[in-house]
Amino acid sequence: MLTAEYFDGHSTRVRVVNLEADGQFLSIAGEDIERHIPFGEVKVDERLGRAPRRLHFSDGAFCAVRDLRGLDALLSSVAHRDGWVDRLQRRARSALISLVAVVVLAFAGYVWVLPWAVAWAAAKVPAVVSRQLSMETLRALDGNILLPSRIPLHRQQALSAKIRALRLPAGGDPEGELLFRRSLQLGANAFTLPDGTIVILDDLINVIEEDRQILATIAHELGHAHGHHGLQLLLQGSVVGTFLAFYVGDVSSLLAVAPATLVHASYSRKLEEQADAYAATVLRLNGMSPTLLADALKKLADSHRGGGDMGYLSTHPAIDERIRHLRETSR
Numbered sequence: 001m002l003t004a005e006y007f008d009g010h011s012t013r014v015r016v017v018n019l020e021a022d023g024q025f026l027s028i029a030g031e032d033i034e035r036h037i038p039f040g041e042v043k044v045d046e047r048l049g050r051a052p053r054r055l056h057f058s059d060g061a062f063c064a065v066r067d068l069r070g071l072d073a074l075l076s077s078v079a080h081r082d083g084w085v086d087r088l089q090r091r092a093r094s095a096l097i098s099l100v101a102v103v104v105l106a107f108a109g110y111v112w113v114l115p116w117a118v119a120w121a122a123a124k125v126p127a128v129v130s131r132q133l134s135m136e137t138l139r140a141l142d143g144n145i146l147l148p149s150r151i152p153l154h155r156q157q158a159l160s161a162k163i164r165a166l167r168l169p170a171g172g173d174p175e176g177e178l179l180f181r182r183s184l185q186l187g188a189n190a191f192t193l194p195d196g197t198i199v200i201l202d203d204l205i206n207v208i209e210e211d212r213q214i215l216a217t218i219a220h221e222l223g224h225a226h227g228h229h230g231l232q233l234l235l236q237g238s239v240v241g242t243f244l245a246f247y248v249g250d251v252s253s254l255l256a257v258a259p260a261t262l263v264h265a266s267y268s269r270k271l272e273e274q275a276d277a278y279a280a281t282v283l284r285l286n287g288m289s290p291t292l293l294a295d296a297l298k299k300l301a302d303s304h305r306g307g308g309d310m311g312y313l314s315t316h317p318a319i320d321e322r323i324r325h326l327r328e329t330s331r
Helices: 068-077 084-088 092-124 127-141 153-164 202-208 211-226 229-236 239-248 252-263 269-285 291-303 319-329
Strands: 002-007 015-022 025-030 033-038 053-056 062-065 178-182 190-192 198-201
Touching: 002 025, 002 068, 015 033, 015 062, 015 068, 062 068, 092 229, 127 229, 153 178, 153 211, 178 202, 190 211, 190 229, 198 202, 198 211, 202 211, 202 291, 211 229, 211 269, 211 291, 229 269, 269 291, 269 319, 291 319
Parallel strands: 178 198
Antiparallel strands: 002 015, 002 062, 015 025, 025 033, 053 062, 190 198
C-alpha cells in the first residue's frame, strides 16, 4: 500500500489517500475518496531528482507521491514503463551521449546553420532598415573615429566619377554613395555600410595612389555590398537583435553594435573569396585585370610591414593567399 496526497483539481484541499494496484486499475481510497481508474488513463510525471512524482487523471485530479521507490514498485506490478526520455536521462551513458550531441549540434549550428540563416536574413532586410543602420553608424563615427577628408575635392570627384562609370555584373551602375573620410585610428582602410555606402579613408588612397588599383579595391567593397556581408556580420553578432528587427520591429539592439561591428568587421575567408570573385568579375567587365586588386593589396601589405596598426589588413585577413589567388585567376 502506498500513501499519497490527493488533489481534486478544483480546490486547494489536500486529502491523504492510499494507492493500490487492483489488476489493471489504480485503486484510490481515503478521506471520502474511493476511485478505481484504469492504469491506461493515468499519466505519470517524469522523475525529477527526489521531487514528488504526480499521477494525473483525465478529470484534472492528481496524486502527489513522495515515496519514489514505493511508486516504482507499484508501477512495476502493472508492467508500467516510464517514457523513453525519462529512462534515458537516468542513465549516465545516455546523459553523456546527449551532452556530446548537444555540443556537436551547437557547433554545427554556429558554423553552418547560423551563417546560412544570417545570409538569408541579410538579403531580406528592408531598405529602410539598412538606411537607418547606415545613418546611425555614420552619426556615431563622424567627428569621433572618422574625420573630414584631406583629399582634394577635385581628386574625390574624379575617383567618384570613375567608380560611378563602372559596369556591374547584374547590369546598371554602382548605386551606393562613396564617402571620403580620414581616421587616425583606422589608417589605410575602407568599409561598407548596410545600405551599400562605401567609406574610403585618406590613408588607403595615399598608399595605393594609382587610380585603377583604388578602383579595384572599391570593386572588392562593392562585392561586400552586393553580398550584404556587413549586414551578415552584424546580424550574426546580434542574433537577438535579428529576432527583434524582423519580428518585433525594434532595431535598437542592432544600432547599438553597428558602428563597432561594421568598422572592425573581420570577414571570414568565404566572404573575402566572394568579394574578391565579384571584384575580379567587375574588373574584367570593365576591361581591367584582377591583378590590379592583387597589386593594391600588395602595396597595403608592404606599407604595414612591421607596423602595429594593420588597417585594411586587420579587417580583410589572409592577404598573401588572396594576392596569390588573384594573380592565378588573371593568367
